[in-house]
Amino acid sequence: MFDEQLRVDLRREAEALPSDEGTALTAIYGRAARRRRIVRVARGAVVVTLVLTVAVTVSARFIQNVGKSPGPASRPTPTAHTSTSPQVVPAAGSSLIGEWQSGSIPVVRLSSDLTSAGVSSADAERLFSGARQWVVQMTFSTSLGVQTWDPAKPGATLKLHEDFSYRLLPGSRIVVTMPHPTTSWYLSYRLARNQLHLHFLQARGKTDAAETARFRAWTTEPLTLVH
Amino acid sequence: MEDAPDYSIFFGREYSRVLGTVYLIIRDRGRAEDITQEAFFQLLRHWPRVAELDWPEAWVRRVAVRLALRHARRDALRSVLERQTAISFPRSDPDLNLAELLRELSAPQRTAIVLHYYEDQPTDQIATIMGCSINTVKSHLHRGRNKLHRLLLREEGCREDV
Numbered sequence: 001m002f003d004e005q006l007r008v009d010l011r012r013e014a015e016a017l018p019s020d021e022g023t024a025l026t027a028i029y030g031r032a033a034r035r036r037r038i039v040r041v042a043r044g045a046v047v048v049t050l051v052l053t054v055a056v057t058v059s060a061r062f063i064q065n066v067g068k069s070p071g072p073a074s075r076p077t078p079t080a081h082t083s084t085s086p087q088v089v090p091a092a093g094s095s096l097i098g099e100w101q102s103g104s105i106p107v108v109r110l111s112s113d114l115t116s117a118g119v120s121s122a123d124a125e126r127l128f129s130g131a132r133q134w135v136v137q138m139t140f141s142t143s144l145g146v147q148t149w150d151p152a153k154p155g156a157t158l159k160l161h162e163d164f165s166y167r168l169l170p171g172s173r174i175v176v177t178m179p180h181p182t183t184s185w186y187l188s189y190r191l192a193r194n195q196l197h198l199h200f201l202q203a204r205g206k207t208d209a210a211e212t213a214r215f216r217a218w219t220t221e222p223l224t225l226v227h
Numbered sequence: 228m229e230d231a232p233d234y235s236i237f238f239g240r241e242y243s244r245v246l247g248t249v250y251l252i253i254r255d256r257g258r259a260e261d262i263t264q265e266a267f268f269q270l271l272r273h274w275p276r277v278a279e280l281d282w283p284e285a286w287v288r289r290v291a292v293r294l295a296l297r298h299a300r301r302d303a304l305r306s307v308l309e310r311q312t313a314i315s316f317p318r319s320d321p322d323l324n325l326a327e328l329l330r331e332l333s334a335p336q337r338t339a340i341v342l343h344y345y346e347d348q349p350t351d352q353i354a355t356i357m358g359c360s361i362n363t364v365k366s367h368l369h370r371g372r373n374k375l376h377r378l379l380l381r382e383e384g385c386r387e388d389v
Contacts, residue, residue: 014247
């Protein structure tokens with residue numbers, strides 16, 4: 001009896017409740033559609049964020065690598081050359097860069113070298129202007145400058161060809177070129193402590209005997225690095 | 228989700244029943260509609276999976292009952308605070324309704340009573356919906372029913388006095 005009354009009362013109470021199922025279903029579908037849009041936008045935002053992050057990272061790495069030298073794998077090695085011509089080593093940055101200066105060289109010996117090379121005694125005497133000692137200075141930079149002077153008269157500097165061009169060759173060799181007339185002097189060199197030892201090998205091209213003799217004379221004494 | 232015609236059929240068959248259950252538990256029409264719609268919205272989200280279940284009706288009821296109980300607990304706390312200052316008047320409703328007396332039961336007892344007497348659910352299915360054991364359901368039903376009976380007798384006594 002009690003159970004039946006409870007059952008009836010509950011059903012009557014619930015059935016008295018107005019229920020608009022159509023409106024409720026529309027509201028649920030609308031809410032689901034809004035949620036789908038939100039999820040879509042959120043997913044799009046995540047994708048855009050990921051793409052931007054990757055793009056920024058790649059760009060930053062690219063910018064960091066701009067201006068850097070290529071890696072070892074892409075750098076050509078000396079053995080990769082197949083040319084039969086002598087390999088040229090850039091002068092800049094070589095161990096010869098600097099000012100190299102001789103000690104005082106007896107002019108008698110230099111004059112003897114010149115005359116034995118075919119320079120007349122008068123020309124040799126005119127070159128040294130009565131000096132007893134002579135100093136030679138070679139400056140290796142992008143070019144080769146040569147200055148000689150009488151140490152007893154430091155102000156009376158005799159300038160020879162200031163700007164020879166030069167190139168380092170394999171085997172500790174060097175070629176110095178005089179433009180007019182085109183003459184190339186081949187020398188070997190040896191570095192010992194702060195001293196540069198030059199040894200004249202040969203002259204090629206339209207050689208000027210007097211000029212070659214002078215240049216050869218400047219290479220007879222070891223040069224000391226002064227700067 | 229929009230391509231779920233079975234969902235619409237299911238909704239039309241179950242919505243009113245679930246709304247009635249929730250309303251009887253919380254006794255708040257507006258809130259009952261909100262809770263019921265939330266439960267069916269959750270059902271729509273999971274419909275492809277839930278539709279494969281043997282008893283999808285239990286799934287949506289379980290969600291709805293859980294939300295209703297959560298609301299009832301908050302409401303009970305608020306009622307306790309309000310009761311401390313309220314002045315109680317004797318009932319003057321000549322047509323005594325047992326559904327009105329459900330307010331005096333605890334939320335789990337109310338839920339078990341509603342599911343059993345309104346939805347005609349057996350105890351094992353009530354246990355599934357409420358997420359508790361069958362013995363707990365039986366206990367809620369027994370205590371709830373006894374309390375309702377006592378309340379009914381008391382109310383009838385009061386009415387005779389009036």
